[in-house]
Amino acid sequence: MSEAATPSVTAPVARPELLASLDPLLREWLPRQRWFAGKGRPVTGFSLVAAVELLPPTAKLGLLHLLVRAHQPLTPARGAAPHPGDCYQLLIGVREVLPPRLAPALIGHLEEGPLAGRTVYEALYDPRPAGVLLEALRTRARIGELRFERERRREDGELREIRGDLVPRVVTSEQSNSSVVYGDTFILKLLRRIVPGTNPDLELPLVLSREGCIRVPAPVAWMVADLGEEKTYILGVLQPFVQGASDGWELALRQLAKGEDFTGEARELGRATAEVHTALASALPTATLGRAQMGPLVDGMTERLEAAAQAVPALRPYAPGLRTAFEALADLAAEGHTWTAQRIHGDLHLGQCLRSPSGEWSLIDFEGEPSKPLAERRMAQPPARDIAGMLRSFDYAAHSQHPPVPGWADACRAAFCTGYAEVAGVDPRTDPVLLHAYETDKAVYEVxxxxxxxxxxxxxxxxxVRRLAANP
Incomplete structure (x- = not known):
């Protein structure tokens, strides 16, 4: 690795004038990013949460790691505290002149401030700065507030090997975060919208790895920011890269386009999901949900329906029929029925699954829905929520064809549940009220x-929605 790609511990660049000079560029660039959560609302300003020089910006090539809070107008709920603004992780490269190959990464040219006359850009597109992150993970570096950790192998307790000569390339497909692949050996997922606390995208794969579950790529290393006052941010996770793997969504669309059957894949995917659920239930605490616990859950579903119907007029005619799905669940709880809750994936769909060339399915991206509070994403929930998410995903795939393929989604949904039952010992279809409520809640979210x-x-x-409302 070249000298320029070696992390350097320097004084942080947390100077107000730096952020002030970046402000007009970030206001234009940040809302265009796929992972920016505040689309549709203007950015009124930024505040600097943390800043670290990974490469001195005064050198020919600089690299800044910034945690920046974006402030946007937001009307809080009555009695709620004002929202402080979302915090984003930025990796900003600094060069005098940007080479043509990095033109898609351009953020802008600084006219004033400590880096006046320099060009700043999204550093992950540049192999040299991207290599800095791998080197820091490999050496377990501590750079300013940043800490880079490594996982040990279960067999001998030794650190997992990370070679320092792996060539990085950024993943350019649309994602809610950013990823860099290193030599077809590892993939580093960098979280963009971050909050303090234990992120399930690291927590659950670590738990599953230590439980011996092979359905989830085991974390090899990870990035953390320690900002004091018990504020620890998980910034990124390095995992093995499954070379030649097919994304579940893209695979389903290819099979559809060719008119090929997908029920075999759906069944195996159901088995993989059940293996993950079983391992999580074994490793982490479970809970029993009765009438007292189901009340707030059903209330939340109902409130989300009412809010969505208010925002989307096309949903309003179906709201009464959809509401019956939640009322039926509340009635069942009132009769004394109970359910088991556990840690789950939280945002499961075909795009969160990979099939290796050998045919094995893996589940990825355990972050949950980034728009929801971290505490909510880490709550124990019925596995039916994950299952409903996958059933809705089959429906989405079927409707991606014009016209939709008759019966394709139904066959895949049935096969998935069958595969799940083969491993879990319980068929999710035997609790139709719970599954129907979660599928309805998911469809309302999608609308x-x-x-x-x-x-x-x-x-x-x-x-x-029309189908769910007509079949309470």
Missing amino acids: LYEARHRPDWLPVPLAA
Whole structure:
């Protein structure tokens, strides 16, 4: 590795004038990023949470690691404290002149401040700065507030090997975070919208690895920011890269386009999901949900329906029928029925699954829905929530074809549940009230999401809403 790619411990660049000079560039660049959560609301300013020089910005090539809070106007709920603004992780490269190959990474040219005359850009597109992160992970570096940790092998307690000569490349497909692949050996997922606390994207894969579950790539190393006052931020996780793996969503679409059956894959995916759920239930505490616990859960589903119907007029005619799904669950709880809750994936769909060339399925991205509070994402929940998410994903895939393939989604949904039952010993279809409520809640979420972000896709969840409302 070249000298320029070796992390250097320098004084932090937490100078107000640096952020002030970046401010106009970030206001234009940040909202364009796929992972920016505050789309549709103007950015009114930034505040610096932390700043570390990974490479001195005064050198020919600089690298700044910034945690920046973006302030946007937000009307808080009555009685709630004002929202402080979302905190984002930025890796900013600094060069005098940006080479043409890095043109897509351009943030802008600084006219004033300590780096006046320099060009700043998204550093992950540049192999040299991206290599700095791998080197820091390999050497378990501590750089300013940043800490780079390594996992030990279960067999002998030795640190897992990380070679320092792996060539990085950024993953350019749309993601809610950012990823860098190193030599087809490792993939580093960098969280963009971060909050303090234990992030399930590291927590659960570590638990599953130590439990011996092979359905989830085991973390090899990770990045942390320690900011004092018990504020620890998980910034990124390095895991093995499954070379030649197929994304579940893309694989399903290819099979659909060719008119090929997908029920075998769906069944194996159900088995893999059940293996993960079983391992999590074995390693982490479970809970029993009765009437007292189901009340707030059902109330939350109902409130989300009402809010979505208020925001999306097309949903309103179906709201009464959809509400019956939640009322039926509340009635069952009132009769004394109980359910088991445990840690789950939390945002399971075909895009969160990988199939290796050998045919084995893996589950990835345990972060949960980033828009929800971390404490909520780490709560024990019925496994039916994950199952409902996958059932909705099969429906989305079927409707991606025009016209939709008749019966394809139903066959995949049935096969998935069958595979799940083969491992878990319980078929999710034997609790139709719970599964129906979670699938309805997911469809309502999809309607609101598509209306806000992808209006062309709105007919897909609306078709599900019509079906769910007509079959309470």
